Amino acid sequence: MKKLFLLFFALCPLITFGQTATEAQKDEALGAAIKFCSLLPQFSNGGVTYLSNDRKIFELCSTPKISTFDDINSQKEVMLNSYLALITKKYKNHLRMTFSAPIITESYAIPSFETTTGFISQLGDIGNVGTVLNKVGSTDIYIVIEVKQNIPALRKETIRQIIYSTGEKKIISFSNRNSPYVSFCKALDAYDKQKYSESLSLCNKALAGERFDKKGASSVVALMDKLQLASFHDISQYTMHIGEWKEPVECLFNCLDALNTDNYSSSIELMKKLITYKWAQEVKADFQALLASLYACGLGGEKDQTKALYWYRAAVKNGSASAGYLMMLDNMSDNLDIEDGELRNALQLSADKGYIPSYYLIALFDANEGRQEQEGLWYKKGAEQGDLMGMIYYGCWLSAIKHNKQQALFWLRKAANDPNLATYLANRQLTKQGMKTAEDIKQLVYKVEHDIAIPAPVPVGNENAQQASSSTISTTTSSTSSTTYTPTTSSTSSHSRYKTKVHRDFNCPDDEQGVFGFSVGYVQKQWAVKEEGETNKMGYWDDTKHLSGIQAGFRVEPLFKYGFGIDTGLYYEYYHSKSKPISYDGIEFEPTQNEHSLYLPVHLEYRLNFSKEFQLFFYGGIGLDYVLSAKLKTNHEDLSYDEDDAYDNASLKKFNTSLEYGGGFRIYGVQVNFTLANGMLNIYKESGAEIKQNKNLMCNLSYMF
Incomplete structure (x- = not known):
């Protein structure tokens, strides 16, 4: 309960900052800085115009009393008019100085805030409606311009920052890098990045500026940091700057402190x-x-x-x-x-x-009143707004009521894969549901994947909520009662009440198996030539029995129920063969063949799933082959074939269909296959003979994922 109350007061970091100044505003700021950096040396260097120059300098600034720093003697913060007076008095207007070209380095939007209430969910926790500070606009934009100030007589070179306000159209600060305005802007930026300790430190630094006129806004940011850090003490240094809100805010922090200490x-x-x-x-x-x-x-x-x-x-x-x-x-x-x-x-x-947690209770009303479509809409609304339980309920509803397996798996997997799921379920203090652990959600995913019926989600709250709902909702004994969750109440066990024994279909794997994989292997093929009643088996050359090659590609192996599945994929094959020396017109040479082919198997598979670590399988079906290229070459420059295409030269067709069968085993994701193929088509283009292409061995090693 304490966690609920503390969450109520949490403030979401909904403020965004960045380079928000337009090009016109940047040009405007740069023009003012250039003019300022021109007038100040004229004043410092003396001459008859210095009295009018100080007026022109002040006209560029929001006030003659803007903050600056006396880099002439110390780092003490002084006002601009005092800075000019020091130059006049001590150096008689003969202190030469120069400035580098002004460069815009950054700009910050100064936000205006609106206090509202909104849904808050932190780190997968239960979430609640809480006080939220929203950025609803910008009151001003500060443009930071850097220049290098050089005073040769004093051997000083200092980086200065000119802060220009686009709202006032004036320079509001001329200082070194310790400007409280820059500290305030950086504090806002740190808060936006959820670096609350850094933001608080920068706010304290800004508030230390004696003439800093944004102390109220800086104090608000500091208080927001304190809330995020759950630090409820030592706030008087901030509340003193927020006017009429001093007493309410102090009361709020005291209340938080009391809740935090029970x-x-x-x-x-x-x-x-x-x-x-x-x-x-x-x-x-x-x-x-x-x-x-x-x-x-x-x-x-x-x-x-x-x-x-x-x-x-x-x-x-x-x-x-x-x-x-x-x-x-x-x-x-x-x-x-x-x-x-x-x-x-x-x-x-x-x-x-x-208020997202209320969605499932509204859905409970609708379910018991027979409005299943409206029930589903509430689950969907929660799911689409990022609520993990909404995703789970919607996935169950889609599976049990709509029988939409694809969409049900989408939402259930999204919830199961969320890194905050375990924390979310462990910290749900208000809704004690049958599903309490991440493993319970994975079991739901498994069941939907394998077409095992799951119940429709009619959420059950804690004991009080259950009594309240039972006393206010007229529960009917309709057909929907058989599709609702009815988890048994556990005693003091910390385990989930959703502990029904997991049913698996006969010969289904214990865990989800890899469907896709990479495969490499060795392959042999030969031609069976039937002529005049006799059959001879040979490779491409008369003196060889087969061609040897390598095979590589992608394996696709979806599994269905009861151990049945499909074995398919797409493979590339490369063959190289060389004949023994042949003589032609007294010239001896050794011809070679290089072949590139594609292979597509389509097999029905039966798999024995002994465990998730080990399976045996057998398959049979057809295989399709197509020769992309098959070139003949000789090793003698004076000899060549009339047809350098090996298949055209032998009058063979390039497409082949085979009857195939084989088997193998898988250990974890590593799989070994052995396959044999007998040609079904006569691939000889001429008459008088029949030639069929066989593969008398295919041995593959695959990694499935």
């Missing part, structure tokens, strides 16, 4: 006080809902359902997003004067305001 009696009193301040209506309503839940749970004193109902009704009336959901969880229906439909209407308000 001092619920003090929390109740402080929360009562919080409600009296002029917060936005929905923020105040959420405070009222939390106060109601404290009373309903008996935290901080005796359980008081009457007071809880009073504050819940006030919260709902003022538009609290969390009130309806918490009313359901806190069992606000027993022995209380609650009108028919009041809980449903309050819960509907939570859902309409985007």
Whole structure:
């Protein structure tokens, strides 16, 4: 419960910054900086125009009292008019200085904020509706311009930063790199990147500037950092700069501190006080809902359902997003004067305001009232908004109700593969569902993949919520009752209640097997020549029995139910053969053949799944071969074939179909295949003979993934 309350006050880092200045604004800022860097040396170097130059310098600035630093003698922060007076008094207007060309280095948008309530989910946790500071616009843009200031007489060279405000159209700071304005901008940037300790340090640095006029805004950022760091003490240095919000914010931090230390009696009193301040209506309503839940749970004193109902009704009336959901969880229906439909209407308000945990309770109402389509829409809404349980419920609903396997697997796998799933399920303090561990979700994925029926998701909350729902929802004994979750209640076990024995079809693997793989191997092929009733087996050359080659490609091996599957893929084959020396017209030579082919098997497979580590399999089917290229060459420059295409030379067709059979085994992802192929087609183009192409050995090693 404490975690819920602390989450309520969490502030989401929804602020974004960056190089937001337009080109026109940059040109405007650069022009002011160039003019400033021209007038200041004129003033410092003396001459009859220096009195008018100081006026021109001040006209470029927001005030003659903008912050600067006395780099002449010290690092002490002084005002610009004092800086010019020092030059006049000590150096009699004869201190020569020069500036490098001004360069724009960065720009920062200074945001304006709006306090609202919104759904918060951190690190896969339960999430809640909380106070959120949203960036709703920019009050100003600060453009940072760097110049190098050189004072030869003092042997000083300093990098200066000129800060130009596009809102004021003035220079607001001329200083070294310790400018409080730059520290403030960097603090905003660090907060945006969730570097809260760094942001707080930079805010403190900015607030140390005596003439820094953004202390209120810097204090707000510092307080946001403190909230994110769960540091609820030492805030007076910040609240002193936020005017009328000083007392409400201090009360808020004190309440957080009390909740953090389990001092619920003090929390109740402080929360009562919080409600009296002029917060936005929905923020105040959420405070009222939390106060109601404290009373309903008996935290901080005796359980008081009457007071809880009073504050819940006030919260709902003022538009609290969390009130309806918490009313359901806190069992606000027993022995209380609650009108028919009041809980449903309050819960509907939570859902309409985007309170994601309420979606599944609304779906529960719809499921028990026979509105299955509306039930599914609530699950879908949660899933699409990134809620992990919404993904799980929607996946189960799609499988059990819609029988849409593809979409069901999409959402269930998305939930199962989320890195925050285990934390999310472990920290769900408000919805004790039958599925409590990541393994439970993986079992759902497995069942849907293998066409094992899973129940439709009618979520069950904690005991209070279950009683509340059973007392407010008229549960029918329709056909839908057979498709709902009915997990058994465990005692003190920390294991999931979703512990039904996993059913697997006969001869299905224990785990998902690799379907795709890379394959390499050795292959032999030969031609069976049938002529005048006799059959001879040979390679391409009369003195050889076969051709040897290598085979490489992609294996595709989808498995279905009961051990059956398909073995297919696409392979490239390369053959090289050489004849023994041949004599022609007294010239001896050794011809060679180089062949490139494609091979496509289509086999029906039966696999014996002994375990996820070891399987045996057998298959049979057809194989398709096509010769891409087959070249004949001689090793004598004076001899060549009339047809250098080996197949045309032998009057052979390049396409072949074979009847194939084989088997093999797999150990983890490593697979070995042995295949034989007998040609089915006569590939001889001429009459008088029949030639069929066989592969008397294919041996492959594959890695499946």
